[in-house]
Amino acid sequence: MGLSLYFFAFVHIVFCFLLFHLIAVTASIQPLCHDDERSALLQFKDSLTLNKSASIDPSAYPKTASWKLEKENGDCCSWEGIKCNEDTGHVFSLDLASSFLYGSIHSDSTLFQLVHLEWLSLADNHFNHSKIPSEILNLSRLSHLNLSLSALSGNVLSHIPQLSKLVLLNLSNNSFSGTIPSSIGNLTKLLYLDLSVNNFFGELPASLGSIGVLEQLDVNTNNFSGQVPSSLGNLTQLKCLALSQNNFSVQHSRSMSFLARQTKLAWLDLQDINLIGDIPSWLMNLAQLTYLFFDNNKLTGPIPYWLGNLNQLALLSLKSNQITGHIPSQIWNLTHLTVLDLSSNNLSLHTSTSVTVLPKLVFIGLGSCNLNKFPNFLQSQDQLELLDLSSNNIAGQIPKWLLNVSTGSLEYLNVSYNLLTGFDQHPVVLPWIRLSILDLRFNKLQGPLPIPPVSTSHYLLSSNRLTGEISPWICKLNNLYSLDLSTNDLSGVLPECLGNKFHGIIPQTFVSATNLRMIDLSHNLLQGRIPRSLANCELLEFLDLGNNQITDIFPSWLETLPELKVLILQSNRFHGVIGEPETHFAFPKLHIIDLSHNRFTGKLPSKYFHCWNAIAIVNASQLTYMQDRPRDSPTYNHSLRYIYDFSITITNKGIEMEYRKVSNILKSIILSNNRFEGEIPAAITFLKGLNCLNLSNNNLQGGIPSSLGNLTALESLDLSNNMLSDNHLSGPIPVGKQFDTFENSSFDGNPGLCGKPLSKKCESSETSLNEDHQDSESPIQFGWKIVVIGYASGFIIGMMVGQIFTKRKHEWLAKTFGVQLKRSKRQRRQRN
Secondary structure: OHHHHHHHHHHHHHHHHHHHHHHHHHHHOOOOOOHHHHHHHHHHHHOOEEOHHHOOOOOOOOHHHHOOOOHHHOOHHHOOOEEEOOOOOOEEEEEOOOOOEEOOOOOOOHHHHOOOOOEEEOOOOEOOOEEOOHHHHHOOOOOEEEOOOOOEEEOHHHOHHHOOOOOEEEOOOOEEEEOOOHHHHHOOOOOEEEOOOOEEEEOOOHHHHHOOOOOEEEOOOOEEEEOOOHHHHHOOOOOEEEOOOOEEOOEEHHHHHHHHHOOOOOEEEOOOOOEEEOOOHHHHHOOOOOEEEOOOOEEEEOOOHHHHHOOOOOEEEOOOOEEEEEOOHHHHHOOOOOEEEOOOOEEEOOOOOOOOOOOOOOEEEOOOOOOOOOOHHHHHOOOOOEEEOOOOOOEEEEOHHHHHOOOOOOOEEEOOOOEEEEEOOOOOEOOOOOOOEEEOOOOOOEEOOOEOOOOOOEEEOOOOEEEEEOOHHHHHOOEOOEEEOOOOEEEEEOOOOOOOOOEOOEOOOOEOOOOOOEEEOOOOEEEOOOOHHHHHOOOOOEEEOOOOOOOOOOOHHHHHOOOOOEEEOOOOOOEEEOOOOOOOOOOOOOOEEEOOOOEEEEEOOHHHHOOOHHHHOOOOOOOOEOEEOOOOOOOOOHHHOOOEEOOEEEEEOOEEEEEOOOEOOOOEEEOOOOEEEEOOOHHHHHOOOOOEEEOOOOEEEEOOOHHHHHOOOOOEEEOOOOEEOOOOOEEEOOOOHHHHOOOHHHHOOOOEEEOOOOOOOOOHHHHHHHHHHHHOOOOOOOOOOOOEEEOOOOEEEOOOOOOOOOHHHHHHHHHHHOEEEEEOOOOOOOOO
16 A cells, blocks of 8 residues: 555656656747748748858858758758747848858849848858849848948948838948938937948938937948038937048038037047048047047147047057147057057157156057157057058167067068168067068168068068078068068079978978969079079969079979969070970960060060960959058058058160059060060960060061051050061151151151151141040050151161150059159169
8 A cells, every 4th residue: 555655656746747847848849930931041042152252251151051951950940040039930030141152132032031030141242243122121120231241232222221120230341332312310220330331422411310329330431522411410329430531522620520429439430531620629528539540631730638638549540641740748648549650740759758657559650750760668568569660761770679679469560761771780580479561671771681580471671782692591481472672782592492382390481382472582683593493382473583693594484373463584694595385374364574684585485475365355444453462460440451562663765664553454575685586476466455565676577567556455665676677657657755856767668657757747637646646544545556667777666655745644654553754774773
């Protein structure tokens, strides 16, 4: 009896436990996702492809790859990037940011069937410049919409203001265009609005001021114009306001006093918006201000002492204005300050300060500030990551104490464009263990090369007076991207390890094949051969070894480098015949090749002309420049990014053209001053994108191919001082300084020519055509369209673009390409 009671009691306990567990499990079961939503998600997935290049976030991964219909994975509520309502099972959140998605979004996309969505993020994908259709209004419950960095276009703002429940709207970094409609003010719940880095234009609507709860407004880098509306003063909850890089009408800094009401502002970005006047006193009201950007305006007057009262400031950037006077000592009271950029103003710095505790700065920008010595306060800085003292008047030696500043943190050091003569100690082993960018260009540094740490990615010491050899220690710089030692007095041979891959414990590494982009060793006294190991530098884009004493044959083994765009070997002792390429893809991306002033023989390398596909394309794309943008340099905002522009010098008809920027549309072949013979091959007309061709001062014979007329992009042609035959040219002789100096005999044998200096006058139609060419402003069409041949002397006189420019053409060229014209000098330049 007792046992049976115990047994029933035990069964009762077990039953209660199981019942309680069943109730708990049942309560925790969530409803499965709805079939129609599962189907819509899968169809949306199938309408796109996965492409790793579609996302730039290094942590990106394909979230939709896990979406499947199998029983164990058929519940879409468990899929990556999806959240469902626990009560209804409807999908309310879809986060596919950085998911490698590529393709177009059309009006019939099943995405717009997910009508219960409250949160949608498709950021950092590539939607092939799709326009967001009006069907987005089907998602009327949306509170968060993030479409940033997704290659979208069109004026999506014509629809979105109707999504009245939006709290967050991020459309930044796309190609949106059009104006902001006044209906934007209907989004009265909006806390976060980011329209930055797009193509919006027109005026900012006053209705923005009616979104009283707005905490962040970012419209930087657009084309907005007109006045900044005073209604923004109503946004008293703002914590972040960014209006930078727009075309607002010039206005006095005091006219924006309405911002004094934004007492919660922590981030204020007013860069490059055409402000004039003093640094405005209304800033004193912004006691919470942490980041202040006033760069690239026309602010004048001194830095006010009261800026030192904004004691929350961590970043103060007044770069590129017209500010004058001393840097007030009160600035050093800002104990939270980590970034200070006062570059490109007319400032002076007190040599000492009474402040006993200085802020620990991370970024100091004092470039172009009229400094004549290294600031003493640097001695107390032990956390610096970036130091810019470029373009000052700092003379003498680099002091020993500077080598002890921030040795464990400094990543960027720029003291270029000063008057520095050397270091206090030799040999110089730079102590900054994290240094990435070292820029000492355009000084008067003497002695051997300073030895940088192995972390260095940009080693820039051009235009100094450095001597000695390039030691094999340079082969230890595994992270090097750019090497510029040009215009020095370096001698000896190039290290054979230059370009070698890593070989175990032997320190034979110059770069891995994935790093080096640029080498400029021009204008030195280097001898010997080009190291064959450079063929390992698979991402090399720019190689300039010109104006040295290198003795070698043509480096055909470089033809396999897939990214090489610029190859300059001019003014050396290269010799021999340039043979045929080994493949049909030799130098596939080459834009510029200069082999002039060497001792090459044989025929012109016609087989290579068929391989240079990049020169064969008439480039009508957007103007860009060859430059290096370090991936890992300290960047506190977009205005502080370090960009290194590649530069070259091309000589034609006794004039040197220095291109401080090398554009993607500049395509040149310079083979002058060699010993090439034979005829000009017709294959050269394959290179239809060619801008400049110089074959002068060789032994070329035969006729000039009539097909040269098909090179419609050609702006400069020099075939002079060869043994070319008469081609019976006709038409008007171009008017300009160069042709005005030619004698009549220069045009003998060409009865079809007319115009000065000949007595034969041109017909009116021919004269007007000539005048049209002179006035052209197009980078493709301006300049000469005719070359002339001298019958008696047997050489062509080619006209170089730039020699007959009007003043406005030269200004256009200098602005667009960074070009300077100067007299050609075969001897070494005079030292500064």
